[in-house]
Amino acid sequence: MSFETSIRTLDLQVTDVIEFRRAGAGRQQRVHAVINGTELTQLWHGAVGRWAAPIWSSVLGPSLEWWGPNGKPPPAALSEWVPVGYAPVLTCRCGDFACGGALAQIRFDRRLVIWANFKTAKFEKDVPLGPFIFGRRAYEVARDAS
Numbered sequence: 001m002s003f004e005t006s007i008r009t010l011d012l013q014v015t016d017v018i019e020f021r022r023a024g025a026g027r028q029q030r031v032h033a034v035i036n037g038t039e040l041t042q043l044w045h046g047a048v049g050r051w052a053a054p055i056w057s058s059v060l061g062p063s064l065e066w067w068g069p070n071g072k073p074p075p076a077a078l079s080e081w082v083p084v085g086y087a088p089v090l091t092c093r094c095g096d097f098a099c100g101g102a103l104a105q106i107r108f109d110r111r112l113v114i115w116a117n118f119k120t121a122k123f124e125k126d127v128p129l130g131p132f133i134f135g136r137r138a139y140e141v142a143r144d145a146s
């Protein structure tokens with residue numbers, strides 16, 4: 001496979017949800033990452049054998065800052081679970097990231113954005129998923145549109 005043909009599309013869809021369970025109680029927004037037309041939750045399920053849920057937009061920060069070129073220092077509640085250089089990409093279906101969330105390294109270069117080294121929140125095993133390579137311009141458009 002050539003390098004060019006390995007570039008994926010990324011769509012980011014933000015949905016409003018009313019969350020009743022403890023960890024995310026209240027009105028929230030989830031950020032759905034859709035890679036080449038397939039929800040990341042589904043790709044994750046295929047790789048790990050269990051389901052996770054789209055991440056809360058409040059975790060990523062304004063303008064999905066954590067998925068941007070400068071990342072974001074993990075808030076105290078997540079610092080134990082998200083090492084420097086990683087970003088949360090999915091949360092557990094119960095709403096508690098540490099329980100069953102997913103993270104990845106997000107790297108930027110001039111033309112590309114790469115999501116790689118997917119891990120479970122507890123780093124319990126290697127996850128055979130990605131890397132996913134996006135054109136940087138299209139990636140920024142998707143972030144701006146969400």
Ligand SMILES: [Zn+2]
Pocket residue numbers: 092093094095096099100
């Ligand atoms: Zn859970």
